[in-house]
Amino acid sequence: MEKVAVFADVQNIYYTVRDKYQANFDYNKFWCAITSHGSAPYAARAYAIASSDPKQRQFHHILRGIGFDVKLKPYIQRSDGSAKGDWDVGIALDVYEIASQVDKVILLSGDGDFEILVERIQSRFGVTVEVYGVPGLTANNLINRCDRYVPIEEELLIRR
Numbered sequence: 001m002e003k004v005a006v007f008a009d010v011q012n013i014y015y016t017v018r019d020k021y022q023a024n025f026d027y028n029k030f031w032c033a034i035t036s037h038g039s040a041p042y043a044a045r046a047y048a049i050a051s052s053d054p055k056q057r058q059f060h061h062i063l064r065g066i067g068f069d070v071k072l073k074p075y076i077q078r079s080d081g082s083a084k085g086d087w088d089v090g091i092a093l094d095v096y097e098i099a100s101q102v103d104k105v106i107l108l109s110g111d112g113d114f115e116i117l118v119e120r121i122q123s124r125f126g127v128t129v130e131v132y133g134v135p136g137l138t139a140n141n142l143i144n145r146c147d148r149y150v151p152i153e154e155e156l157l158i159r160r
Contacts, residue, residue: 003042003102006034007095008068009087009109010048013152016110016134023157025108030132030156031066034106042102044068045094047087049075092117104128107146112139119145132156 008027017025027046034041046063048056050072060070073087088111099105099121107114110133118129122145131138131146135153143149 001039002104004104004106005098005102006041006044006106007091008046009091009111010046012109012111016137020134020137021157023159026156026158027063027066040067043098045071047071047091049073088113099125099127102127106130108132110134110138112141115141115145
């Protein structure tokens, strides 16, 4: 049985799905697709921004109910007006730490910054990498580097 680890860049998926489709990503349908062979992932982590908004908190509970370990980071508003709230380094570190223990890594993100991570875990650990991302909003370098690119399309959407 293939050991799989899943890493969801929640902010990236939220904004790219919203911008392209004016919809939401269906994490339940995604989970059904990746567990259709009958076993749960070895690890499943969703990286999101902490919020006091009840809808956001409910969404985090839904992700936990599906099977994700939800990692939250505060959204930082800087004094100069800029903001910071991404998980790229945290995701990269977690993927790298788990890659030696699994056969496949599934990354939900279209962020091209992950290309070097994908290349490194493929060469160092021999893992297969699947990337789920929105067509036209997923970096070509990431699509070209991964072993399998799965476009997020209608069957993985929740229409508003």
